Amino acid sequence: MKLGKYSNNNTDWLQLLLLMGWLGLGVALRFANLAAKPASSIEIATIGFSLGHGFSHIPLNQVIDASTLLSPLRLDSSINPGNVLQRLITESTHPPLYFWLTFWWTKLFTEDGALVSLTIGRSLSAILGGLGIPAIFGLSWVTFRSKLIAHLAAALMAVSPYGMYLAQEARHYTLTILWIIASLTCLILATQCIQRRISFPAWLGCIWIVVNSLGIATHYFFALALGAEALTIVGLWWWDFKRKEGTQFSFSYWRIIGTVGLGTLVGCLVWLPVARGISSNELTDWIQTNYGLGHIWQPIPRLMAWLITMVMLLPIEGTSSLIVVISALVVLLLLLWLIPALIRGIQLSLHSELERELEQKLHLPLKVLLGYFLGAMIIFLMVIYGLGKDVSLAARYHFVYFPIVLVLVAVALANLWQTPQATAFTKTKYHWFYAEGKKVAIVMLLMGLIGSLTVINNYGFQKSRRSDRLAKHIQATLTVPTIVATTYETSSQLRELIALALSFKRVNSQTKSFSPKVNMPHFLLVQQTPANLADTSGVNLSEIVASHDKPFDLWGINLKVDSEDLSQLNCLKDSSLKLSNSGYKNRLYHCQ
Numbered sequence: 271m272k273l274g275k276y277s278n279n280n281t282d283w284l285q286l287l288l289l290m291g292w293l294g295l296g297v298a299l300r301f302a303n304l305a306a307k308p309a310s311s312i313e314i315a316t317i318g319f320s321l322g323h324g325f326s327h328i329p330l331n332q333v334i335d336a337s338t339l340l341s342p343l344r345l346d347s348s349i350n351p352g353n354v355l356q357r358l359i360t361e362s363t364h365p366p367l368y369f370w371l372t373f374w375w376t377k378l379f380t381e382d383g384a385l386v387s388l389t390i391g392r393s394l395s396a397i398l399g400g401l402g403i404p405a406i407f408g409l410s411w412v413t414f415r416s417k418l419i420a421h422l423a424a425a426l427m428a429v430s431p432y433g434m435y436l437a438q439e440a441r442h443y444t445l446t447i448l449w450i451i452a453s454l455t456c457l458i459l460a461t462q463c464i465q466r467r468i469s470f471p472a473w474l475g476c477i478w479i480v481v482n483s484l485g486i487a488t489h490y491f492f493a494l495a496l497g498a499e500a501l502t503i504v505g506l507w508w509w510d511f512k513r514k515e516g517t518q519f520s521f522s523y524w525r526i527i528g529t530v531g532l533g534t535l536v537g538c539l540v541w542l543p544v545a546r547g548i549s550s551n552e553l554t555d556w557i558q559t560n561y562g563l564g565h566i567w568q569p570i571p572r573l574m575a576w577l578i579t580m581v582m583l584l585p586i587e588g589t590s591s592l593i594v595v596i597s598a599l600v601v602l603l604l605l606l607w608l609i610p611a612l613i614r615g616i617q618l619s620l621h622s623e624l625e626r627e628l629e630q631k632l633h634l635p636l637k638v639l640l641g642y643f644l645g646a647m648i649i650f651l652m653v654i655y656g657l658g659k660d661v662s663l664a665a666r667y668h669f670v671y672f673p674i675v676l677v678l679v680a681v682a683l684a685n686l687w688q689t690p691q692a693t694a695f696t697k698t699k700y701h702w703f704y705a706e707g708k709k710v711a712i713v714m715l716l717m718g719l720i721g722s723l724t725v726i727n728n729y730g731f732q733k734s735r736r737s738d739r740l741a742k743h744i745q746a747t748l749t750v751p752t753i754v755a756t757t758y759e760t761s762s763q764l765r766e767l768i769a770l771a772l773s774f775k776r777v778n779s780q781t782k783s784f785s786p787k788v789n790m791p792h793f794l795l796v797q798q799t800p801a802n803l804a805d806t807s808g809v810n811l812s813e814i815v816a817s818h819d820k821p822f823d824l825w826g827i828n829l830k831v832d833s834e835d836l837s838q839l840n841c842l843k844d845s846s847l848k849l850s851n852s853g854y855k856n857r858l859y860h861c862q
């Protein structure tokens with residue numbers, strides 16, 4: 271297997287043209303239907319905090335109009351980056367780098383006082399997700415010096431369904447992935463220097479420290495990537511260097527890595543005062559691990575599911591049960607067909623007899639990547655079962671090992687591409703079924719492309735709250751003035767109501783072109799009082815309902831209220847207009 275000979279007969283400009291093709295494909299896919307999906311609560315948080323507004327100024331227990339509710343999403347040119355940082359420290363748990371970038375990005379395309387559109391809010395993440403394509407190409411080339419592996423990794427990144435999902439969210443994950451790729455590149459270069467018994471350049475060590483510090487300043491989960499790197503370094507030191515026969519251990523080769531570790535620690539400690547409150551913050555309460563016998567095993571299959579979506583996905587949401595079953599069966603059969611081939615492809619790199627000394631040195635970088643992946647899995651299991659935070663519940667947290675999965679798959683595909691296995695089975699009439707050669711790579715890339723289209727068209731990675739569907743449903747029932755009310759427990763419910771108001775605004779703008787009489791509903795956040803958390807219907811809601819001009823309709827969206835209490839106020843429940851499969855518990859009351 272001669273990994274370095276792929277480009278001997280190709281000019282550099284053809285290689286660049288091919289890379290630009292992957293980049294163009296990836297960016298085009300990421301911008302397709304970019305604003306079609308409804309905003310999620312966490313996307314509302316990103317835009318609101320990036321604009322320096324926060325959400326604490328929204329009044330509770332008071333009927334407000336859509337303009338007031340959407341005020342956190344309006345650009346105020348008088349706000350500066352310092353205000354953004356202060357707002358994050360006050361109301362959030364996130365480091366500021368991505369929010370600062372979003373602040374400057376939105377100012378380029380939004381007029382003062384105007385609402386920031388979802389297209390603008392998500393476009394920065396989409397662009398950064400596109401930059402992951404040349405970035406993973408660079409990581410693969412530095413690691414293996416093989417343009418075949420590099421191109422396959424870039425192609426996998428371009429069409430990855432999971433990558434598409436992250437890139438079409440107004441969140442900081444795609445930027446963090448870029449820092450992870452950069453940090454892993456530094457790790458690969460460091461281990462290569464140690465293997466060759468040459469000094470690791472100080473300037474590269476400084477770049478590594480800066481990258482790690484910027485990663486922590488973007489997302490605290492970057493610390494999990496640093497932990498996986500640390501486990502990889504310890505494993506390499508013990509198994510590949512210190513205990514290997516004929517290898518003389520020298521502290522001088524490892525000193526620069528220790529220095530990088532100390533520098534990174536200093537960069538992390540800057541955010542310690544803010545990060546210290548994350549575990550007890552309301553934003554992380556929902557990911558508590560369930561240790562019950564019926565639930566303790568569930569994180570494992572969820573981890574496997576997120577791994578699969580990094581390379582393939584078929585319609586499993588927003589479609590009929592029959593299509594979901596067919597999609598699941600197709601993916602299962604493909605996995606049974608592909609996984610043995612991918613394992614064989616990795617084994618070819620680890621155990622084959624390589625002809626050249628340069629190629630023999632490629633074993634170590636592969637072990638680095640495998641060590642990082644295993645280290646990340648160990649850390650995630652420790653977080654889930656040790657710290658009691660079930661991070662398997664949310665797909666977005668698994669960006670930590672996402673780029674490495676693509677590189678490892680690219681290595682396996684490259685080996686299969688160049689070394690097809692000629693067996694007695696391949697000579698039979700069933701040879702088409704055997705997973706070998708270019709066939710595996712073509713199927714993987716095709717499944718990735720189908721998976722990307724699945725995500726783009728909202729048949730996978732759907733929002734847990736379908737505010738667009740609920741807004742259309744409520745808008746279609748508007749005959750009298752309407753109030754949309756929800757119970758306020760944390761800022762999450764407030765942001766969900768803002769996302770619903772944003773969907774109302776979109777539906778309203780579309781409907782008004784046909785009917786000028788359509789009006790926007792008003793909104794109400796009912797706060798639970800500390801004196802009696804179980805009684806959300808208390809005096810506040812009663813007074814509001816009693817004092818409001820009648821008739822009006824009251825839509826309770828996740829509203830914790832006893833229907834009998836409302837019936838005493840002459841608000842009668844109408845169950846005929848309840849919408850299912852929207853992610854909300856919705857009830858309609860006609861108040862006469």
